[in-house]
Amino acid sequence: MLHDAIVIGGSFAGLSAATYLARARRSVAIVDTGTPRNRFAAHSHGFLAQDGSNPNAMLATARSQVGAYPTTTFINTKATKAVQQPDGFSIELTTGETLEGRKLILAFGIADELPDVPGIAERWGKTVIHCPYCHGYEFSGQRLGVLYSSEKSLHQAMLIAEWGPATLYLNGAPLPDSATLAELENRNVAIEPTGVAALHGEGTNLSAIELSDGRRPAIDALYVAPQNHLNSDIAAQLGCAMDTNPAGTIIRTSSMQETSVPGVFAAGDITRGAHSVTWASADGITAGVAAHRSLVF
Ligand SMILES: Cc1cc2nc3c(=O)[nH]c(=O)nc-3n(C[C@H](O)[C@H](O)[C@H](O)COP(=O)(O)OP(=O)(O)OC[C@H]3O[C@@H](n4cnc5c(N)ncnc54)[C@H](O)[C@@H]3O)c2cc1C
Secondary structure (H helix, E strand, C coil), X not given: CEEEEEXXXXXXXXXXXXXXXXXXXXXXXXXCCCCCHHHHCCCECCCCCCCCECHHHHHHXXXXXXXXXXXXXXXXXXXXXXXXXXXXXXXXXXXXCEEEEEEEEECXXXXXXXXXXXXXXXXXXXXXXXXXXXXCHHHCXXXXXXECCCCHHHXXXXXXCCCCCEEEECCCCCCCCHHHHHHHHHCCEEEECCCEEEEECCCCCCCEEEECCCCCCEXXXXXXXXXXXXXXXXXXXXXXXXXXXXXXXXXXXXXCCECCCCXXXXXXXXXXXXXXXXXXXXXXXXXXXXXXXXXXX
C-alpha cells in the first residue's frame, strides 16, 4: 500500500502533523517507538490548557484522537532506513517490513547526553533539569545549582539566577574570563570551582551535592545543559542538509518545515535549537499542512 504520508516519530511533532493530514482525509502511517524525550518528567509545563499535565497522558490522549480518524495507521516499531523512490519513499522497519509513502515527515526527536556524575541519571526530569521555563517555577526561591559542561552553562547560570539563589559548579573547569565573572557576580551567581563527585537525596529528591574534597553543600535542584543527538540517522541517509548549534546537529528546514530534500519534511526538536512541546506541535502542524499541500499542488 502506498500511504500519502509516513510520519517517523509519533510524539508531539509527529502526531500534530498526522492530525492535519488525517483531517485532510489523507492516509498516514505513524511509525513510533514510544519514547518521547520528556518521558522522565511527571509534569509538562507551559503548553496552553495543559499546564502541569502528565506528558505520557497527553500523548495517550493524542494517540487515541489521531487513531480515531479512519485513514491513520499506527506502527509501533523502529524505522531504520529510508530510500528515495520514483513516486516517494520506502521506509524499512526493524520488523523487516517496508512501508511506502508519497511524502515523508521526520519527527523522531533527540536524545540528551547527560553528564557522567553518579546520581544525575535517576533524577533527570525531576530534580536535575535543563529548562527553567519548563520546571524552574516549581523550584522558585530554592537552592539552585548549574553544573558546568560547556560555555552554554555560563548563560544558563545567569538566566536561572532569575528563579533563586544560584551556584555555578565548575566541576574542575577553568574559571571564566573576568568579564563573564563580573556578569555572574552582577547576577549574584556564586562560583564553586571544585570537582563534583555525586548527588545525594532521598529517592529522586536532591538534598546535597558532594564535591571531590568531601564537602556536601545543600541543594534542591541542579540544572544541566546536555549535548543533543538526533535519535535516527534517517535524515542523513536521505542527504538532508544539516546545521550545527551549540547543543548539536539539527535538520535544516524551510519556514514550511521542508528539508533540503523535496518531499521530506521535518518537525520538532530535530529542527530547532530551543525546544518545547508547543514549538514541536506547531512545527508538526506546519509540516502536516505543507506535506498535504505538496500532495495537492
Ligand atoms: C526532562 C525533560 C522535561 C521537559 N519538560 C518540558 C515541559 O515541561 N514543557 C515543554 O514544553 N517541553 C518540555 N520538554 C521538551 C519536550 O520534551 C520536547 O520539546 C518535545 O518532546 C519534542 O517533541 P518531538 O515530537 O519533537 O520529539 P519527542 O517527543 O522526543 O518524540 C520523538 C518520538 O520519535 C520516536 N522515535 C525516535 N526514533 C524513532 C525511529 N527510528 N522510528 C520510530 N520512532 C522513533 C520516539 O520514540 C518518540 O516517540 C522537556 C524535555 C525534557 C528532556
